[in-house]
Amino acid sequence: GENVEQHPSTLSVQEGDSAVIKCTYSDSASNYFPWYKQELGKRPQLIIDIRSNVGEKKDQRIAVTLNKTAKHFSLHITETQPEDSAVYFCAAKLTGTASKLTFGTGTRLQVTL
């Protein structure tokens, strides 16, 4: 089955700096890669996703890049703000209609003033 690795496990940046979180996946048949933000005690919420026919996607301060050859994808947050502090999870989904998300182990992002 699919295996997703995520790094780093913790990341501390100063407000205004950029943050980058990286994930690798094992199954080349994966074709959908969402990123979820989870605040303490809250539900995971989708912040951005990318499909395998696209190399990069951007939404305001958030961007995701995908390298299918290397089987890795990254989340980039620019101009970080304190409210960006949370745990971020990457995930991968295999091609097919009834396939579940396989999540990474999460990155705890702390944005300091």
Add this chain to the structure above:
Amino acid sequence: GAGVSQSPRYKVAKRGQDVALRCDPISGHVSLFWYQQALGQGPEFLTYFQNEAQLDKSGLPSDRFFAERPEGSVSTLKIQRTQQEDSAVYLCASSLKVAATYEQYFGPGTRLTVT
């Protein structure tokens, strides 16, 4: 509109007790997923429903875990004879359609503590 809801939000069970966790997906969503999230970890897949059909239960950790969605809407995850290792947050997610690239919307989860 209303999002995915789950009840109870918190459940404390003594080891050996049976528990039932409920998920109300977004109305009209065809796909429903259950995930288990241990402390400090990412969610791990348990089972998947397409309408009332349970199409994948490969993630259920043992035969003590059972899930159903009899009318294709509300789903219940049941754990029999709970063990301490069952302590986790159980997340339910729903998706509008069957296609693999549709967003999954998560509920707030049920935090189960087995003492």
